[in-house]
Amino acid sequence: MIEFQRHTLSNGLKVVAHYDRSTPMVTTNMLFNVGSKDEDPEATGFAHLFEHLMFEGSRNVPVFETPVLLAGGENNAFTSNDITNYFITLPAENIETALWLEADRLGFPELSGNKIITQKSVVTEEYRQRYLNQPYGDLMLLLRPLAYKVHPYMWPTIGKDISHIEKADRQSVRDFFRKFYCPSNAILVTAGSVKPDTVFSLAEKWFGDIPSGRSNKRNLPPEPLQSERREITVQRTVPASELLMAFHTGSRMNRDFYVLDLLTDILAGSDSGRFTKILVREKELFSMADIYLSGDIDPGLVIFSGRLKNGVDIKEAEKAVWEQLQMTFEVPVTSTEIEKARNRYEFHHLMSVMQAGNKAFLLAFHELLGDAQWINEETDKYMSVTPGEIMNCAKRTFKDSNCSVVYYLSEKNHR
Amino acid sequence: MINRREQPKIIIPTVGDTVVPEILRLSGGVPVYLIRDGEADLLRIEFVFNAGQAAEVKHLAATTANAMLTEGTEYHDAVAINELIDMTGASFLHQADKDTAGLIITTLQRKAEEVLSLAEEVLFHPSFPEKEFRMLIEKRIQSFLTNRQKTSVVAREEFYRAVFGNSNPYGRVTVLDDYKAITPDDARVFHNSYYRRSNMYITVAGKDPDAALPVLEKHFACTVDEKWKPPLFPALKFEAASTGLIFTEVANSVQSSVRMGWRGLTRHHPDFQALQIANAILGGYFGSRLMRNIREDKGFTYGITSVAGALHNTGYITVFTDVANQYRDQTLSEIKKEIADLSVNEVSEEELNIVRNHIMGEMARMYDGPFSVAETIKGLIDYGCELDYYKKFEETVKTISPDKIKEIFSAYYKPEEAIEVIAGAK
Numbered sequence: 001m002i003e004f005q006r007h008t009l010s011n012g013l014k015v016v017a018h019y020d021r022s023t024p025m026v027t028t029n030m031l032f033n034v035g036s037k038d039e040d041p042e043a044t045g046f047a048h049l050f051e052h053l054m055f056e057g058s059r060n061v062p063v064f065e066t067p068v069l070l071a072g073g074e075n076n077a078f079t080s081n082d083i084t085n086y087f088i089t090l091p092a093e094n095i096e097t098a099l100w101l102e103a104d105r106l107g108f109p110e111l112s113g114n115k116i117i118t119q120k121s122v123v124t125e126e127y128r129q130r131y132l133n134q135p136y137g138d139l140m141l142l143l144r145p146l147a148y149k150v151h152p153y154m155w156p157t158i159g160k161d162i163s164h165i166e167k168a169d170r171q172s173v174r175d176f177f178r179k180f181y182c183p184s185n186a187i188l189v190t191a192g193s194v195k196p197d198t199v200f201s202l203a204e205k206w207f208g209d210i211p212s213g214r215s216n217k218r219n220l221p222p223e224p225l226q227s228e229r230r231e232i233t234v235q236r237t238v239p240a241s242e243l244l245m246a247f248h249t250g251s252r253m254n255r256d257f258y259v260l261d262l263l264t265d266i267l268a269g270s271d272s273g274r275f276t277k278i279l280v281r282e283k284e285l286f287s288m289a290d291i292y293l294s295g296d297i298d299p300g301l302v303i304f305s306g307r308l309k310n311g312v313d314i315k316e317a318e319k320a321v322w323e324q325l326q327m328t329f330e331v332p333v334t335s336t337e338i339e340k341a342r343n344r345y346e347f348h349h350l351m352s353v354m355q356a357g358n359k360a361f362l363l364a365f366h367e368l369l370g371d372a373q374w375i376n377e378e379t380d381k382y383m384s385v386t387p388g389e390i391m392n393c394a395k396r397t398f399k400d401s402n403c404s405v406v407y408y409l410s411e412k413n414h415r
Numbered sequence: 416m417i418n419r420r421e422q423p424k425i426i427i428p429t430v431g432d433t434v435v436p437e438i439l440r441l442s443g444g445v446p447v448y449l450i451r452d453g454e455a456d457l458l459r460i461e462f463v464f465n466a467g468q469a470a471e472v473k474h475l476a477a478t479t480a481n482a483m484l485t486e487g488t489e490y491h492d493a494v495a496i497n498e499l500i501d502m503t504g505a506s507f508l509h510q511a512d513k514d515t516a517g518l519i520i521t522t523l524q525r526k527a528e529e530v531l532s533l534a535e536e537v538l539f540h541p542s543f544p545e546k547e548f549r550m551l552i553e554k555r556i557q558s559f560l561t562n563r564q565k566t567s568v569v570a571r572e573e574f575y576r577a578v579f580g581n582s583n584p585y586g587r588v589t590v591l592d593d594y595k596a597i598t599p600d601d602a603r604v605f606h607n608s609y610y611r612r613s614n615m616y617i618t619v620a621g622k623d624p625d626a627a628l629p630v631l632e633k634h635f636a637c638t639v640d641e642k643w644k645p646p647l648f649p650a651l652k653f654e655a656a657s658t659g660l661i662f663t664e665v666a667n668s669v670q671s672s673v674r675m676g677w678r679g680l681t682r683h684h685p686d687f688q689a690l691q692i693a694n695a696i697l698g699g700y701f702g703s704r705l706m707r708n709i710r711e712d713k714g715f716t717y718g719i720t721s722v723a724g725a726l727h728n729t730g731y732i733t734v735f736t737d738v739a740n741q742y743r744d745q746t747l748s749e750i751k752k753e754i755a756d757l758s759v760n761e762v763s764e765e766e767l768n769i770v771r772n773h774i775m776g777e778m779a780r781m782y783d784g785p786f787s788v789a790e791t792i793k794g795l796i797d798y799g800c801e802l803d804y805y806k807k808f809e810e811t812v813k814t815i816s817p818d819k820i821k822e823i824f825s826a827y828y829k830p831e832e833a834i835e836v837i838a839g840a841k
Contacts, residue, residue, distance in 0.1 A: 022452075022453055022454045022784075023783055023784065024428070024779065024783065025779065025780065025783055059419075060419045060420050063702070065701050065702040066702060066769055067422045069700065069701075069702060069769045069770075069772055069773040069776070070422065070425060070768070070769055070772045071422075071425045071772070071776070072425075072427060072428045072772050072773070072775050072776025072777075072779060073776055074776065074777075074780070089780070090776065091426065091428040091776070091779060093425070093426045094423075094425045094426060096423035096424075097422055097423050097425055100419070100422065100423050103419075104419060108419070117714070118711065118712070118713075118714040119714070120714075121713075121714030121715075122710055122711075122714050122716070122717055125670070125714070125715065125716050125717045125737070125738065125739060126717040128669050128670045128737075128739065129670055129716075129717050129737045130717075132669045132670075133565075133566060133668055133669050133670040133737065134565065135561050135564045135565065136561070205417060206417070237564070237666075237667065238561065238564070239557055239560030239561055239564075240557050240560075240561075270497070270501040271485070271497040271500075271501065272494065272497040272498040272500070272501040272502075273501075276497075277494055280550075281493065281494065281547075281550070284550070287550075287553065287554045287557050288554070307557065309553065310553075310557075336502070339502070340501055340502050340504075343502065343503060343504030343523070343526070344501065344504045345504075346504060346523060347457075347504035347505065347506070347521075347522070347523050348504075350455050350456065350457050350523065351457065351521065353455075354453070354455045354457065354784065354786070355784065
């Protein structure tokens with residue numbers, strides 16, 4: 001149970017404070033309700049570029065990093081399709097430095113042309129390092145536009161095309177900031193050994209006079225129901241072929257999320273899961289086979305990914321995956337499998353709430369979904385999933401007409 | 416009006432009253448380090464053996480022996496043993512490094528008894544079945560071939576080969592034939608020599624580690640005829656480090672991985688702590704000289720790092736980054752420029768203070784929570800350091816002078832003796 005208190009400032013900034021006396025540190029987590037799904041289809045990669053710019057200093061803080069380091073802290077951020085999230089961890093006594101910094105880059109940005117030029121170049125190198133210069137690095141770049149035809153989840157956070165980043169100029173950066181970076185579009189969470197009352201009064205002190213702005217009211221086009229199988233084949237110079245299969249599923253708030261999370265754990269969460277047992281060890285079709293939820297806030301995907309063993313025909317391999325998927329809606333999972341998945345859930349849940357920093361993020365994320373308290377209801381949701389529900393949900397999900405397939409074929413024969 | 420121009424008042428964290436583990440011994444002498452801390456109902460138990468790559472006679476024996484622990488035992492086949500482990504919810508993390516190897520087990524406190532009994536089974540009774548061994552090797556070959564396409568991996572291996580020599584386990588580069596030569600028997604022989612109660616220590620961390628002690632005594636105490644012995648590390652031979660530029664082609668790569676480095680120091684060298692601090696200034700944190708120059712000023716890279724690492728009997732210093740192909744030569748010369756500057760000019764007190772506080776904060780995080788403490792002390796035990804090592808390090812951090820930093824750069828970062836590695840397109 002993560003206990004916390006909540007307070008909303010008059011400018012709309014939501015503040016959630018969790019007191020954890022077991023650590024001498026505190027984490028401040030600043031979540032902005034803006035992600036790559038909010039981008040113009042002709043200017044993708046912007047939310048992430050912007051995240052970089054937020055570390056480039058503000059009116060009263062020429063070098064963002066220096067005060068963090070002086071306070072013995074560390075900081076970072078990430079951007080997803082749904083959110084942009086910034087966090088600072090430092091000794092609890094120094095919490096005011098973190099709030100001062102977050103308030104300054106929110107209230108008093110200085111987005112100069114030079115900084116934009118350099119960060120465009122850094123992001124381009126990040127794009128190359130993570131996606132282009134890695135074997136298998138472009139898998140998700142291929143899958144997204146296949147699975148999504150309308151919804152902006154069709155492009156990755158880094159951007160649809162690196163040329164979009166090139167187009168970013170001072171005006172477009174300022175417009176983006178004005179639209180999305182304001183107190184009413186943010187959630188501030190603290191977790192660590194600082195009491196909620198202290199947090200609230202410090203939040204008022206540093207953020208209180210920043211104008212409210214407007215919260216992000218989205219009107220994104222929903223992805224239409226997929227009606228037939230989609231498939232693409234690419235050739236790459238990699239040592240082994242890869243099979244990707246993606247199925248549309250519900251939103252993060254849908255009960256199917258918990259049902260499928262448990263099912264995918266039974267299938268591939270551990271070495272004794274069905275996929276490793278049958279597809280890897282017994283049939284020797286794959287060297288590794290995984291299935292997982294994308295975890296997006298809007299309706300997302302269940303993704304199978306398998307690395308083929310050399311000499312295996314990819315169609316044969318796919319057939320074996322379908323046999324496994326079909327079994328999930330024809331035969332109920334066993335009580336042993338359910339018990340194993342529950343034990344594993346309990347363990348992973350305790351691990352995930354062990355670090356104050358992670359608790360801060362989880363509270364912020366659930367507050368964005370609707371209520372920070374929901375983090376404390378997750379365990380019950382998982383524990384109440386029944387074998388019957390799993391069968392029903394699997395039947396609705398694992399249909400050929402709901403499937404997007406990427407055949408990522410090895411060009412070289414490495415046998 | 417509040418004053419936004421000035422940073423709010425700060426305190427500097429100290430290592431001061433950090434958790435000090437208690438050392439106990441199981442019968443026969445096996446050391447157990449207890450770390451009582453935290454509030455979660457979880458337990459982390461780590462088994463560390465003097466069974467790293469340094470102990471290998473045949474290449475790949477250490478890593479395959481370690482990976483095979485959970486691939487079948489005298490009592491259960493691979494599927495059955497994994498089923499038993501997963502049923503507890505616990506995580507069994509395999510670890511096989513250059514100097515040590517073992518298992519890190521994290522479990523729900525209430526499952527500890529079951530989990531430790533399984534730990535004994537996989538650590539001391541693995542059966543090295545043929546089929547699972549073959550599958551492991553096939554999988555390793557796939558990732559080996561994948562890694563050959565990663566410029567960062569190729570550059571790293573070429574660097575270690577150059578700094579330690581190909582005949583040394585720290586420097587030896589794995590080739591495809593190594594996978595063809597290794598057999599289940601090699602792994603079995605290695606296991607039999609090194610995975611012994613007489614050659615291990617255990618760390619237990621969590622809210623109530625004491626509860627695990629009777630179970631540890633039951634499964635891991637030494638027998639009468641095998642007493643625990645202090646670890647004996649093999650004396651390794653080192654070739655002279657080669658210098659100059661080594662280029663390896665990785666076809667079709669859009670970036671090049673660039674490395675520069677030298678043979679470094681062991682943790683016991685009187686300059687080791689000063690080296691750590693100096694290295695941080697050059698490339699050990701986000702605001703380092705290299706990050707400011709290569710990333711924030713020039714935009715050549717997403718990141719650049721410098722590490723001063725220690726092993727038994729030796730150490731290494733290495734600067735590494737991934738840059739666009741057209742910037743690689745300039746990157747190497749900029750790294751040299753930064754080093755030259757640090758060898759000639761003293762750092763300002765202001766810059767040194769930032770690094771001091773950064774390191775103090777890092778140490779505070781290394782001691783934040785029982786599992787972090789366990790990781791931290793492993794690094795000390797493995798290299799024969801006192802458990803209050805970081806208190807002394809704190810003193811060095813506080814008192815080191817700009818002059819000493821300069822001296823470190825002139826002594827250990829000599830551009831003319833540097834190993835330079837580029838892996839990328841022609």
